Amino acid sequence: LPVLSNILLATQSNRLKLAATNLELGITYWLGASVEIDGSLTVPARLLTDFVSSLPSGNLELTQNDLALKVGTAHYESTINGISSDEFPLIPQVKGEPALTLAVEDLREALAMVIGAASLDEARPVLAGIHMYVDDQSLVLVATDSYRLAERSLKLKAGQVANEDFSVIVPVRTMQELVRILSDSQGNVHMYTDANQVLFEIDGIELTSRLIEGQFPPYRQIIPTEVETIAELPTSEFVRITKIAHLFAKESAGGIQIKIQAEGRLTMSSNTSQVGENQSVIDCDVQGDDNEVSLNARYLMEALGVMKADTVSFGTSGKLSACVLRPSGNAKVDDFLYIIMPLRT
Amino acid sequence: LPVLSNILLATQSNRLKLAATNLELGITYWLGASVEIDGSLTVPARLLTDFVSSLPSGNLELTQNDLALKVGTAHYESTINGISSDEFPLIPQVKGEPALTLAVEDLREALAMVIGAASLDEARPVLAGIHMYVDDQSLVLVATDSYRLAERSLKLKAGQVANEDFSVIVPVRTMQELVRILSDSQGNVHMYTDANQVLFEIDGIELTSRLIEGQFPPYRQIIPTEVETIAELPTSEFVRITKIAHLFAKESAGGIQIKIQAEGRLTMSSNTSQVGENQSVIDCDVQGDDNEVSLNARYLMEALGVMKADTVSFGTSGKLSACVLRPSGNAKVDDFLYIIMPLRT
Numbered sequence: 001l002p003v004l005s006n007i008l009l010a011t012q013s014n015r016l017k018l019a020a021t022n023l024e025l026g027i028t029y030w031l032g033a034s035v036e037i038d039g040s041l042t043v044p045a046r047l048l049t050d051f052v053s054s055l056p057s058g059n060l061e062l063t064q065n066d067l068a069l070k071v072g073t074a075h076y077e078s079t080i081n082g083i084s085s086d087e088f089p090l091i092p093q094v095k096g097e098p099a100l101t102l103a104v105e106d107l108r109e110a111l112a113m114v115i116g117a118a119s120l121d122e123a124r125p126v127l128a129g130i131h132m133y134v135d136d137q138s139l140v141l142v143a144t145d146s147y148r149l150a151e152r153s154l155k156l157k158a159g160q161v162a163n164e165d166f167s168v169i170v171p172v173r174t175m176q177e178l179v180r181i182l183s184d185s186q187g188n189v190h191m192y193t194d195a196n197q198v199l200f201e202i203d204g205i206e207l208t209s210r211l212i213e214g215q216f217p218p219y220r221q222i223i224p225t226e227v228e229t230i231a232e233l234p235t236s237e238f239v240r241i242t243k244i245a246h247l248f249a250k251e252s253a254g255g256i257q258i259k260i261q262a263e264g265r266l267t268m269s270s271n272t273s274q275v276g277e278n279q280s281v282i283d284c285d286v287q288g289d290d291n292e293v294s295l296n297a298r299y300l301m302e303a304l305g306v307m308k309a310d311t312v313s314f315g316t317s318g319k320l321s322a323c324v325l326r327p328s329g330n331a332k333v334d335d336f337l338y339i340i341m342p343l344r345t
Numbered sequence: 346l347p348v349l350s351n352i353l354l355a356t357q358s359n360r361l362k363l364a365a366t367n368l369e370l371g372i373t374y375w376l377g378a379s380v381e382i383d384g385s386l387t388v389p390a391r392l393l394t395d396f397v398s399s400l401p402s403g404n405l406e407l408t409q410n411d412l413a414l415k416v417g418t419a420h421y422e423s424t425i426n427g428i429s430s431d432e433f434p435l436i437p438q439v440k441g442e443p444a445l446t447l448a449v450e451d452l453r454e455a456l457a458m459v460i461g462a463a464s465l466d467e468a469r470p471v472l473a474g475i476h477m478y479v480d481d482q483s484l485v486l487v488a489t490d491s492y493r494l495a496e497r498s499l500k501l502k503a504g505q506v507a508n509e510d511f512s513v514i515v516p517v518r519t520m521q522e523l524v525r526i527l528s529d530s531q532g533n534v535h536m537y538t539d540a541n542q543v544l545f546e547i548d549g550i551e552l553t554s555r556l557i558e559g560q561f562p563p564y565r566q567i568i569p570t571e572v573e574t575i576a577e578l579p580t581s582e583f584v585r586i587t588k589i590a591h592l593f594a595k596e597s598a599g600g601i602q603i604k605i606q607a608e609g610r611l612t613m614s615s616n617t618s619q620v621g622e623n624q625s626v627i628d629c630d631v632q633g634d635d636n637e638v639s640l641n642a643r644y645l646m647e648a649l650g651v652m653k654a655d656t657v658s659f660g661t662s663g664k665l666s667a668c669v670l671r672p673s674g675n676a677k678v679d680d681f682l683y684i685i686m687p688l689r690t
Contacts, residue, residue, distance in 0.1 A: 044620070047592060047593075047620065047621075050592050051589060051592055051623070054585060054588050054589045054592070055585075055589075056585075068621065072623075074626075075625060075626050075627070076586070076589060076623070076624075076625045076626075077623065077624050077625075078589070078593065078621060078622065078623035078624075079621045079622050079623070080620070080621040081619065081620060081621045240399060240400075240401075241421070243399050244396060244399045244400075244421060244423070247392060247395050247396055247399070248392075248423065274426065275389075275392065275425070275426060276392075276413065276423060276424045276425040276426045277423065277424050278396070278417075278421070278422065278423035278424070279421075279422050279423075280420060280421045280422075281419075281420050281421075282420070
C-alpha cells in the first residue's frame with residue numbers, strides 16, 4: 001500500500017497535523033502554523049524528511065496544488081508529488097481520561113531495561129509484547145521470550161493510575177517506537193486505553209497502537225524465590241569475560257559455562273572444537289555453596305547491558321534452575337530482575 | 346584459501362612478527378617481545394583480534410603447542426586452533442634505497458583527496474589505481490574513473506625523491522589500506538619499489554603490494570586550460586544544495602542542472618517526473634558569461650567533500666565541457682583540482 005510510505009499533512013485550525021501509520025501503529029503530531037488556505041495531502045515521508053532536514057533553520061512555506069506539495073523557502077524550493085489524503089488510513093481514536101501518567105524518563109528507562117527480553121517471533125503473540133500492569137501500587141513492566149525474562153517495577157504515586165486493575169500487553173514494535181519518541185521528549189507521558197487500542201500522549205505527539213489480546217503467562221511461577229548461590233561482581237568485568245567467552249561459543253550456539261566457587265571465585269569458560277577454548281576467572285564475593293550452570297552468552301550480555309549498576313548479583317541453583325540477575329551496589333535502580341533459563345548440557 | 350583469513354605470528358630474534366596477506370597485498374608488523382622459545386603459527390585474524398582487544402592492558406603470554414596457540418594472562422586464557430605457518434604465502438621482499446620519503450600526514454591527506462575518483466571496476470586495470478609520479482619537483486597523485494578526475498600536487502624538498510623519473514600505479518585497494526595505516530601513524534613514510542612491487546614502510550609497519558602494469562592515460566589533455574565561467578561559492582552551501590538536488594535526482598541517474606548567471610547567481614535544479622522537482626539559488630561571485638551544465642550529483646558531492654576549503658571555485662565552459670573545481674579562499678591546500686565530465690542532456 002504505497003500511501004503507507006507517505007506522511008499525511010493536514011491543516012487543522014491554526015495548526016498543521018502530521019501523521020504516519022503502518023496500520024499496526026500510528027503517530028500524529030501537531031505543529032503551530034499560520035494557515036492561509038486549508039489543505040490536506042500525503043507525500044513520501046523519506047523525501048520530505050530528507051529535504052526539510054537539509055535546509056537551514058527558518059520558516060517553511062507549504063502550498064498544495066492538487067496532488068503536489070510545493071515546499072521550501074525563497075532560496076530552496078521543491079515540488080513533491082503526493083497521494084490524496086482520502087487514501088490515508090484512519091488512525092483510531094482513543095478517548096477518555098488517562099489510565100496512567102508517568103514521567104517520560106521513568107518510562108523510557110523502564111522500557112529500555114525490559115524490551116530486549118521480548119520475543120520477536122509472532123508465533124506466541126502475547127510474548128511479542130510488553131505486559132504492563134499495576135500490582136501493589138507499583139507499575140510492573142515485564143517481557144519474556146521464554147528463554148529469558150526481564151521485570152521492572154516502578155512505585156506509583158497517588159493519581160498516577162486511574163484503576164488498580166490496569167493491565168495491557170503492548171506490541172514490542174510499538175514500544176520500540178515509543179522509546180525513540182521518549183528519548184527526544186520531556187515531561188509526562190499519558191496513556192489512554194480502550195478494549196483494543198492504546199494511546200500514548202507525549203508533549204504534542206500521539207502514538208496509537210493496537211493492544212495484544214490474550215493472557216500473559218503466569219510468569220511469577222518461574223522466578224526462583226531463593227537461590228543456592230549468589231556471586232557479586234563488577235558489571236564491567238562480568239561483561240568483559242562474557243564477551244570473551246562468546247567469541248569461542250559463536251559456532252556452538254552461544255553456550256558458555258559458569259562455575260562459582262564458595263571461596264570467592266567465578267570461572268567462565270567456553271569452547272568449540274574447531275575454533276579453540278577459553279577460560280576467565282574473576283575474584284568475587286560469594287554467598288552459598290559451589291555451583292555451576294550453562295547459559296547462552298548473548299542473553300547474559302544483554303542482561304548485563306541493561307543493569308545500569310556498577311555491581312551485579314548473579315544467583316544460581318545449579319544446572320537445572322533459572323539464573324537470577326539483579327543490579328546491586330550503587331544501583332540507580334533497585335527494582336529490577338532478569339531471569340535466564342539454563343542451557344541443558 | 347583458509348590460511349588467508351589467518352594472521353602469521355613468528356618469533357624473530359627478540360621480536361614477534363605479525364603478517365597478513367590477501368595475495369595482492371601484505372602487511373607485516375614487528376613488536377617487541379621477550380622470546381623464550383622460537384615458534385611460528387597462523388591463527389584466525391578476527392578471533393585473535395577480538396580476543397586481545399577484549400583484554401585489559403598489560404602483558405600477554407603466547408605459547409605454541411603444535412598447531413594451537415595458547416594466549417592470555419593469568420585471569421584470561423584462550424587456546425586458539427591454527428594452521429601451520431608453512432601454508433602461509435610468502436610476502437615478496439622489496440629492497441634497496443627509498444624511492445620516495447614523505448610526511449605521513451601529507452601523504453594521508455593527498456590520498457584521501459584523490460582516492461574516491463579512482464575506478465572500482467577492474468575492466469581498465471590502470472584506472473583501478475592511483476598514479477604517482479614526479480613532475481617539476483612535485484609529487485603528483487592522480488586518479489580517474491573517466492567520469493571524474495582528482496589531481497593533487499605536493500612540492501618536494503631536496504632528498505625526498507631518489508629519481509626524477511619516479512612513476513608508479515598503485516592499486517586503489519592498497520591505497521585504502523595505506524590510508525587506514527597512515528591515519529594511526531606519525532613521522533615519515535618511506536616508499537620502495539622494484540619492477541613489480543611497492544613497499545610502504547611506516548613506523549615499524551610494512552605494506553607490500555603489487556604495482557599495476559601499463560600506462561596511465563595522458564589525462565592532462567582533458568584538463569581545460571581555461572574556462573568560460575567561474576563561480577566562487579561557500580563550500581558548505583554548495584554541499585547543501587547538491588544534497589538537496591540529489592534527493593530529487595536519485596531515480597533519474599543522479600543528473601542535476603547548474604545554471605550560472607553573470608550578475609552573480611548559481612541556480613541548481615533537478616527533477617524526476619514521478620517524484621517531483623526542486624530548485625535552489627545561491628548568490629555568488631561570478632567571472633565570465635552566463636553558462637549552464639548538467640552533472641552527476643554524486644560526483645559533485647564527492648568533489649566538494651574533499652575540497653578542504655571554506656570556498657570553492659567552480660568553472661564551466663558549458664554543456665559539452667568538463668567542469669573544474671578547485672579549493673579557494675582560505676584553502677589549506679592550493680594545489681588540487683577536480684574535474685567532472687558533463688552529462689549529455
